[in-house]
Amino acid sequence: MSEFKQAEHKLLLIPGPIEFSDPVLLANATPGTAHTSPAFIPVFGESIKLLRKVLLSTEESGSQPILIAGSGTLGWDAVGVNLVERGDEVVVLNTGYFGDSFAECLEIYGAKVNQVKAEVGNIPTDDAIIQALASKPKIITITHVDTSTGVLSPAQHISSLVKKHSPETLIVLDAVCSVASEEIKFDEWGLDVIISATQKGLGVPPGLSVVLASKRAVEASENRKTPQQGYYISWKKWIPIMKNYEAGKPSYFATPPVQLIYALHTALESITAKPISERIDAHKAASKYVKDELTALGLDFVPKSRDIAANGMTAVRFPSGLKAPDVLPKLAERDIVVAAGLHKAIVTEYFRIGHMGVTAVDRQRGDLEKVINGIKEVLGKK
Amino acid sequence: MSEFKQAEHKLLLIPGPIEFSDPVLLANATPGTAHTSPAFIPVFGESIKLLRKVLLSTEESGSQPILIAGSGTLGWDAVGVNLVERGDEVVVLNTGYFGDSFAECLEIYGAKVNQVKAEVGNIPTDDAIIQALASKPKIITITHVDTSTGVLSPAQHISSLVKKHSPETLIVLDAVCSVASEEIKFDEWGLDVIISATQKGLGVPPGLSVVLASKRAVEASENRKTPQQGYYISWKKWIPIMKNYEAGKPSYFATPPVQLIYALHTALESITAKPISERIDAHKAASKYVKDELTALGLDFVPKSRDIAANGMTAVRFPSGLKAPDVLPKLAERDIVVAAGLHKAIVTEYFRIGHMGVTAVDRQRGDLEKVINGIKEVLGKK
Known part of the structure; x- marks a missing residue:
């Protein structure tokens, strides 16, 4: 195996494409x-x-x-x-x-x-x-x-x-x-x-x-x-x-x-090197971390309740008074890429964070902490 | 730009996929x-x-x-x-x-x-x-x-x-x-x-x-x-x-x-860094080299004449008495991959050499000499 290391890049936390392993x-x-x-x-x-x-x-x-x-x-x-x-x-x-x-x-x-x-x-x-x-x-x-x-x-x-x-x-x-x-x-x-x-x-x-x-x-x-x-x-x-x-x-x-x-x-x-159930549990844990942290910041979600919210992504409503241009470019300045809204009826009201694959499974990377801290900074909560 | 060098591999001279540049x-x-x-x-x-x-x-x-x-x-x-x-x-x-x-x-x-x-x-x-x-x-x-x-x-x-x-x-x-x-x-x-x-x-x-x-x-x-x-x-x-x-x-x-x-x-x-006509000329020259060399070995082609033969590939008839298993695996042993026949009516009678892209344009690589020499060796002409 070569010592290939992928190029430096912004952290990609959208609901796909996602971060790849080397x-x-x-x-x-x-x-x-x-x-x-x-x-x-x-x-x-x-x-x-x-x-x-x-x-x-x-x-x-x-x-x-x-x-x-x-x-x-x-x-x-x-x-x-x-x-x-x-x-x-x-x-x-x-x-x-x-x-x-x-x-x-x-x-x-x-x-x-x-x-x-x-x-x-x-x-x-x-x-x-x-x-x-x-x-x-x-x-x-x-x-x-x-x-x-x-x-x-x-x-x-x-x-x-x-x-x-x-x-x-x-x-x-x-x-x-x-x-x-x-x-x-x-x-x-x-x-x-x-x-x-x-x-x-x-x-x-x-x-x-x-x-x-x-x-x-x-x-x-x-x-x-x-x-x-x-x-x-x-x-x-x-x-x-x-x-x-x-x-x-x-x-x-x-x-x-x-x-x-x-x-x-x-x-x-x-x-498949580990049981699939472990991978799914890792996604559940990642999702819980992200959603708990965002909830603690007073943010709300698009899904009506946690039990019908995806474990691989989070659709977050902007706090009152804020819109995508107030948040997403500021996260990008911090080298964190999240996604804008997509559903027509609420497109300006929310944004989306992906937390699938290595981001969820390899928690040593610190991807989730990085996006949560970024959001805290941008919202002035830190 | 990184100093990425692709892994060692057999030379791929089929009519696609072809060799890639680093x-x-x-x-x-x-x-x-x-x-x-x-x-x-x-x-x-x-x-x-x-x-x-x-x-x-x-x-x-x-x-x-x-x-x-x-x-x-x-x-x-x-x-x-x-x-x-x-x-x-x-x-x-x-x-x-x-x-x-x-x-x-x-x-x-x-x-x-x-x-x-x-x-x-x-x-x-x-x-x-x-x-x-x-x-x-x-x-x-x-x-x-x-x-x-x-x-x-x-x-x-x-x-x-x-x-x-x-x-x-x-x-x-x-x-x-x-x-x-x-x-x-x-x-x-x-x-x-x-x-x-x-x-x-x-x-x-x-x-x-x-x-x-x-x-x-x-x-x-x-x-x-x-x-x-x-x-x-x-x-x-x-x-x-x-x-x-x-x-x-x-x-x-x-x-x-x-x-x-x-x-x-x-x-x-x-x-597009050079005029396209130069690239096409390089393919014509590569094709001429391959076809001339094979002709000199007494081999014949599937296309009826040179003016309706592709410049990016050559479909070569096996010499009388030889078939794919006599030639292709022996080229593969020499790390040269060419393609078997595909047209049903003559499938056992010929093989195919690709000479597109870097193989044709970057003649310094010596890809064409390698395949021609390989064929000469396998046919006992060298």
Whole structure:
């Protein structure tokens, strides 16, 4: 291993992209390597296996990880292309900006979308969910953490409602902002599709679309009655490729992002070196620290209560009289980068702090203390 | 600038991915940076501008570069989603494996595809092209270099045929294996769409879909009568984002692959430091050297003649009696990686050498001498 140290930079504490470890960044600088080379095949194959481990799924369950060049958004199209047929009913549980967009995407693929919207900062009620399930929709989507509000949806509980009231419904979890930072038990909860990306809890540069599909979801895509409406993200094309790499055989459909997969492999090896539950606990502790400190400063949050607030990020309301230009540039002067608001209805009223990956897990870095102290200074509380 | 040196590795001389320069790889290891940060915005904005420069287009022409996370293959879907409407006639000029696949992709989007196929190693005749243009198709696609055969299509000449016989037809150049290694004059030739990727002539890790659309192509996508059939690669979504970054304003639709864009920016700055014609001449010289040396060894090529053979790669027929396992592993033992055959009809009969990017331009590296000497040794000619 080289003594590579990443360049000096401002501390990046937004809800993704996040800070990277030196080994992950060095892996992203792997020299030119063929996608079919004996060096790369096991790296890709193991990444596929390790992803199941992070999401608490098993090969025996028949679940299929699919890793292709793209952003998290491409995962929405993957659901649209592979699972939606014109006229299919889809329930979208909407906890913010990303619910709106997922719905828009699925409608393009012909879904009849029934959006169950929560007020900003809240989650849909059980009654509303149960009512939406009455028509036995083909798919229900949950935004696990809506990055625009920091609201954490109770995915296990919602899944149990689906199992009870419409067991045939495929459960799709938009886990872009939750994979490897929030608890996800793919097999136990009976999830069908997870869509995610590399630049958040996984702590890898952006550019890789991360999908895990259950056996049931793969079969639904195989048994559709009408042709798929896309090529690049067709599971029919990619699943044989993933199976080949997992079996140690090179295979080609489109060129995988070799360097990003080296980086992902490095991150996954580090993540799975300990039980996943420890990693999630570290995120819970980081979140508690940040939220307790901010509460002590008299600040309030976008999520209505702590039990529906994400552990990988915090959406904080500005104190009365302050706005983004009063706070964010002053933090940037202190080399701390946080994110502005995103949800249209409250965009000027809050900002967002990310605390995922090395920031949460490697507390020796002092990232959290740095941002809290920075906020204290900027608010004149120190 | 750090003194970063990439790790020791086998010399990668396949038709993509290719060898990277140290600065490009170091840029791919840029620390965590927000896609909306003041540091990143000019890097993205300039990359957009520099791409036009590489392809000999101008902002005044109204051409629009579009850079999103994905592989070269995603560019086919971009054409399908944005330009094809059900029933549209598309002529696909087929010079190998990649013509077949492009046609398959466009058919998914409802195109009525008329494939004009050349025999393996050849290009379609002018007569066949003119005949296919008689019905005034909406789109014609040209695989500039078919990576499976190393055949270089005469894009300028074909474009002139289109201008003469069906001037309304949109000309799409699949330039995955030709951008920055073969001559392309976007504005002068009147091209409408170039689709490419980063891991070939641009010398950047794989994972970024590179598209350049003419004003006419953008207008065609805006004026379509039926809705687009995709979300992630919708130009409607991305063009405002690209225009914003080019104007120095952050903007969000889906997270761009920040590190890959830093790497691309580094590569584009290096490429555009000299006139593009010099870079193309360097590739011609590299190609001539490789092909002359192989000819001197009595070897033959897949392309029927030198004037339709790519300058960025060489598809070489094995000498009689030899096959891939007799040659490729022995080159790999000498730390030289070349590629096996890909075109189904002749897959066992040939192999492929890539000579793009630093390999062709920085002759001091001695990459070409190394592969030629390796081949001589393996064939017992030295």
